[in-house]
Amino acid sequence: MKSFLAVLVVAVVAVTIVLSQAYPAASASPKATAETLKQLEADFMKAAAEKGSAGYMSYYADEAVEVPNGEGFLKGKEAIARTMGFLDDKNNSLTWTPVGADISASGDLGYTYGTFEFRSKDKDGKPVVDQGKYTSIWKKQKDGNWKVVLDMGNASSQTK
Numbered sequence: 001m002k003s004f005l006a007v008l009v010v011a012v013v014a015v016t017i018v019l020s021q022a023y024p025a026a027s028a029s030p031k032a033t034a035e036t037l038k039q040l041e042a043d044f045m046k047a048a049a050e051k052g053s054a055g056y057m058s059y060y061a062d063e064a065v066e067v068p069n070g071e072g073f074l075k076g077k078e079a080i081a082r083t084m085g086f087l088d089d090k091n092n093s094l095t096w097t098p099v100g101a102d103i104s105a106s107g108d109l110g111y112t113y114g115t116f117e118f119r120s121k122d123k124d125g126k127p128v129v130d131q132g133k134y135t136s137i138w139k140k141q142k143d144g145n146w147k148v149v150l151d152m153g154n155a156s157s158q159t160k
Helices: 001-021 034-057 078-081
Strands: 060-067 093-103 111-119 129-141 146-155
Touching: 034 078, 034 093, 034 111, 034 129, 034 146, 060 078
Parallel strands: 060 146
Antiparallel strands: 093 111, 111 129, 129 146
8 A cells, every 4th residue: 555655646746747847837938038128129119110209108117217318307107208209200210229238137127228329300401310328227017018117318429
C-alpha cells in the first residue's frame, strides 16, 4: 500500500509539472524589453503623423507630466493635450528616433531617449526646422499597455 501511495504522489507531481508547462497561466505575457519600447516609439510617431494630437495623446497616461523646453511643468494628460494642437496642422511634422532604451528589472517601468526634428513654416511660409533631444519615461498600466508618464525635450543644434 505504501508503494502504491508513493507512486500515486509521484504521478500527481509529474502530471502537475507537465500540465503547468503545457498550459501556462492566462495572465502570463512576454516580458517587455528595450526593443519593446523602441517599437512603441515607432507606433507612437505613426499615430501622431496619422491622427495628429489625438494620436499623439493616445500614448500618454492620464497622470503624465510634460517638461517642455524653457517652460513650466504640464501636469496631467488634459493639460498636455491643450498644448498639442500644432500637431493637427498639416504644415507641421514631428519625427523622432529613439537612440536608447531600457526596462526596469520589475518589468513595469522603462525609458527611451533620442533625437527629434520638428518641421514647420514661419509666417512667410518659409520652412523652419527645429531639432533636439528627448527623454520619455514609460510605465506599464494596469491593463497591460505601456504609456508615457514623463516626457521632456530640449532644443539643440547638436543632437548626436
